[in-house]
Structures are given as C-alpha cells and as structure tokens.
Amino acid sequence: MAFTLYSLLQAALLCVNAVAVLHEERFLNKIGWGTDQSVGGFGEEPGIKSQLVNLIRSVRMVMRLPLIEMATRRALKAVLIDLSGTLHIEDTAISGAQEALQKLRSAPVAVKFVTNTTKECKQTLFERLQKLDFDIQEDEIFTSLTAARNLVEQMQVRPLLLVDDSALKDFEGINRSDPNAVVVGLAPQHFNYNTMNKAFRLISDGAPLIAIHKARYYKKLDGLSLGPGPFITGLEYATDVKATVVGKPEKPFFLEALQSIGCQPEEAVMIGDDARDDVGGAQNAGMLGILVKTGKYQPGDGDKTSPPPYLICNAFPQAVDHILQLLL
C-alpha cells in the first residue's frame, strides 16, 4: 500500500478520534488522568503528566464537534451513471444492467446519466438505450457535447467542429463559417493529417481549442481504440496552447450535472468504468466514486487515482446492490 500524504492524514485523524472518544469517568479518572486530578500549583512549571492531561482535555473539547460532523454520513441523494462501458458496450447491454437500474429507480435517489460519448447526439444515445430496454428519459442525459455547446455560445466563437457527423445535431444553430475556434470530440474521420493541419494552423493563429473530453481510449467490440485525448494532446504540444476541457473529468462538468438535479457533490455517487475520467473526476469534485470492471477497465486501474476509488466492483448491478444496501 502506497504511503501517501492522504494516508498520513487518515492516520492522524484516527489518532485524534481515538483521543476524543476517551471516556472521562470510566477510564481517565480510573487511571488518574482525569482533568480534575492533575496537580497544578499556581506559578509552578506544569509537569509532563499535567501537560498531557491538558492536551487530552483540549483535544476532546475542541475536536469533538468537527469529528462528529465528519463522521456523520450525509444521506445519498443522487447517483450519476456513465453510459458507454458501464451500462452498455455499443449495441450490447451489460448483463443485468436493466434490472439493476429498475431497482435503483425504486430507491429515493435522483438518477442522471453523464457521458463523454461525443460520437452521438443526445437523441441517438437515448434511442439506443431505449432499444436496449433501459428505463430512461432523454432529459436525464447530460453530455459533454451539451457542455461544449454552452461554452461556444458563451465565448461567442465560430467553431471548426471536429466531431462525428451524428453529433452535429447538438450544435444546430451555431455559425460555423470562417471558423475562429476549434472544437474537438471523438471523430476518427476528422483525425486525418489534412484536418489536423487545418486545426493546427487555426490554433496557431489564435483560435481557442475546446476539448469535449480527453479520453485516452475507449472500448469497441474489436478492441481498444484511440479517443480524442491523444490528438488534443498533440495539438497542445504543436501550438503551446492549453485546451479547455468541458467533459469528464473536469469539475465543472460534474457540478453542472448535479446542479440540474439540485444536489451537492457530497450527496452523490458516480458509477463508471474509467478510473481517471469517471471515478477520479467525480471524487475530485467531492463525490464518491465506484469503479466497475467492465468496458475500458484494465487490471490495475484502481491504483490510478488518488484517493483510490471508494469501491471497485464487477459491474453496474453489483454497484447498485452496494448503494441500496450500504449507502441509503
């Protein structure tokens, strides 16, 4: 187990907690370390025992309330669920996922589907999930494409859209002529040399680079495939410009998703197959993260985030069981 600063803090916290729970009457007084028993003459140098008794007393007085606050588990109010790799892989549902979702719906939690999938617009995602018999509403889906569109409108730029044709629907109404910005999503057909050069020249001339997300790779039925992350990193290197990432694992993405259901990060848990983007990002935003071993999960992924995932389990159904049994 790695000896990190986080584990040092955890150890310190446990020690403080141990001191704080010492019982005055049943223990401290019996061993002669109660606060009334220390001999402290006025004006004398306090002895070692006296100092220790005072320390214990101070810790118990001062730390009691913060410790109670921290120990109290806030009620879980929301579950954010990743789509590709967690509920389904392309047109195949993860075994048992539909039933698990049904079970989750019967609990008093809000559910939101958050995805970096940029190859499809919301409607396509929704239709696919419906076909796979998932109980889902279109407005429960929050995508990084939506977040990107919001940013483009905010910045009032005309984007060169390196996104899949089927994702263009989510950018309807945006002026794309004479581009002065570059938006990059998962678009294998645009990651050819000529288009990359075009994007490179625009960015070199001052166009901002907006990344829908920076996933390294994703799982297809025939193996792992490069995500947009590598190409964005390449463009950043070529131009010395940092991309603005709007999707997972950026904090604003999770906060925007939770905002729409009116929850705080501390009241939410995220379930996903990407250690860094789903779990790491969610925990960084203040949520609990559950890593599932389906989709793009590779053995050893649990060690890739700090702090490590709150829970690693086999698949979405097991994650739901844990939530229903232990977090509600």
Next chain:
Amino acid sequence: MMAEWCKPVGRVKGVLLDISGVLYDSGEGGGVPIPGSTEAVKRIKEANLKVRFCTNETQATRETFVAKLQSLGFDIALGEVFAPAPAACQILKERGLRPHLLVHDGLLPEFNQVDQSNPNCVVLGDAAGNFSYKNLNEAFRVLIGLEKPVLLSLGRGRYYKETDGMKLDVGVYMKALEYACDIEAEVVGKPAKRFFLSALSDMDLEPDQVIMIGDDIVNDIGGAQQCGMKAVQVRTGKYRPCDEQHPTVKADGYVHNLAQAVKILLEHLH
C-alpha cells in the same frame, strides 16, 4: 558585424548543418532551395572546414534524399548525412527490438534488413499522410498490448514548413501515443545527444570545434548546445520571431539565412 559564436578564431574546424529550413524548403515537386544556400555550402567546403548534415528528415531514404538535394544543386555526399532511420536501425539491432513501423512509405526501404515479425516496439517517423486514424490506432494497439511498451520516435519536432504552409511533425504524434499509453518515448535523431555526438565523432572533432546551424530553436539549437557546441539560428524555414524570446533556449547567434551565417563565419576565420 560582431559574432561571438565564431570565437575563438582558429578553434572552429567544422560545421553541422540542418537541412530542412536551412538548405531548402520541402514541398511539392521536391522542394525549393533557400536563396544563397547552395553557394554557402560550397564556400564552407572551399574554406577547408569539415561539414556534416544532421537532419530529422524521415520521409525518404538517405539515398533518395541526398540524390534530391544534389539535383537541386547542393554539393552533398551520402556519407556526410546523418539521419534518424539508420541510427534507429542500429538501436533496434543492439536491443533486439522488432518494430511495428508507422513511417512514410518512402522510408520503408531503410528497414529492409530489419526483422518486423511479431513486433515488440513501435517506430514512429514523419509519416505525413500516413498519420491516419487507422494507422495510429494500429500502432496504439501494438503498444498497449506489450508488457514493456517501447516507442522510438524519429525526432520530436512540432511542425515544419513546406511550400504550402506549416505541417505537423512526428513529435505531435509521439505525444499523442505517449498520452494514450501513458509512456515516454525515446527520441532517435535531434535533439538526442547520441545523434549529435555520432556526427561529431565522424568528423573527429570536439564539440567546441563545431558550429551547428539550424532553424528549429529547440531541436537544432537547444540540442546542439546541450552537447557543448555553439549554435546559430537562421530566420528561414520554421523560424518564428517568438523563437528569439524562447523561455529556455538562447541561440549563440541569429542570422537571416545560411548564406549570412557562412559569410560571418568565413570573415572571422581570416
């Protein structure tokens, strides 16, 4: 004109030249010589200075490349050119590596003697049009499937200038694969020290006896300086005005082009 980089007089015995952006600009029809460069190379040789050419060109074999430059009027011989592909073949042999190649079609013959079956590493060159998603994905899958992924990148340049505009160089795709696989590539060619030193040893000169002339502030100038050479940047090729305010690399001199660099150098030798 004062030129500190020529001093001390008499010490400089050799010149190391970059090719793209110094001798010529590549592009359609083979490319175009930069004005004054053919003359400049002749003058260096006439002054009895040793010359070697250090290039990161990986779109063609050395033979093809040198023949092209000769047809453009340059006095250049095969043995004077140091390119990454032969250096990479040497490394592959030393370490028992069998490469999956993602390079320009024109470079493939350089690897004819190399065993490419059951690859245990990836070699990345300036593949230009071959940098398709499909090809990159293939290279990625080779790397991600290896227990000890090795990525050899022939150079790490960010971009270069062709006659029809700036184009992305191998370094961009090296970074892409590094990010995808969470690994660090090994660079063969500029700015790797080993590459410069092999040229120096071929000239049988010490670093402080050789001046490097290039257009890439980081890979040519920075790389050469790290070996102990003085290095001068030309304002042709991929040069940009902001290069003169580079945060980490300061060239020993900035000149308009190779012709001017040679003029100053020869003036100081007499």
